[in-house]
Amino acid sequence: MKRLITEMKEIGLQPSTSGNPGAKEAGQSVTRYILPDGRVVHAAVNRRYTCPNCGTSAWARPATKLICGGCYEEDDREITFLEPDASIDDEQEAA
Numbered sequence: 001m002k003r004l005i006t007e008m009k010e011i012g013l014q015p016s017t018s019g020n021p022g023a024k025e026a027g028q029s030v031t032r033y034i035l036p037d038g039r040v041v042h043a044a045v046n047r048r049y050t051c052p053n054c055g056t057s058a059w060a061r062p063a064t065k066l067i068c069g070g071c072y073e074e075d076d077r078e079i080t081f082l083e084p085d086a087s088i089d090d091e092q093e094a095a
């Protein structure tokens, strides 16, 4: 990912976060690059995690462990982890 950004900058492109609604549905935050030949590349940077209990969602780097504070029961010492939303293939996103 770092390498991709470096390469993009070397050829004069700046990464920009897209507000692509399709990307949001898929549960991923994407960075969009437009190549010189007009192709669009989306690179996933964050994933959306959702609490299976209360539906609270948060964005974080892939492989992050998130605990839902809303579902934390102090008496039970019960914790609920937010689960990552289903992933999507970046290829399918290319327009």
Ligand SMILES: [Zn+2]
Binding pocket: 051, 052, 053, 054, 055, 056, 068, 069, 070, 071, 080
């Ligand atoms: Zn929760």
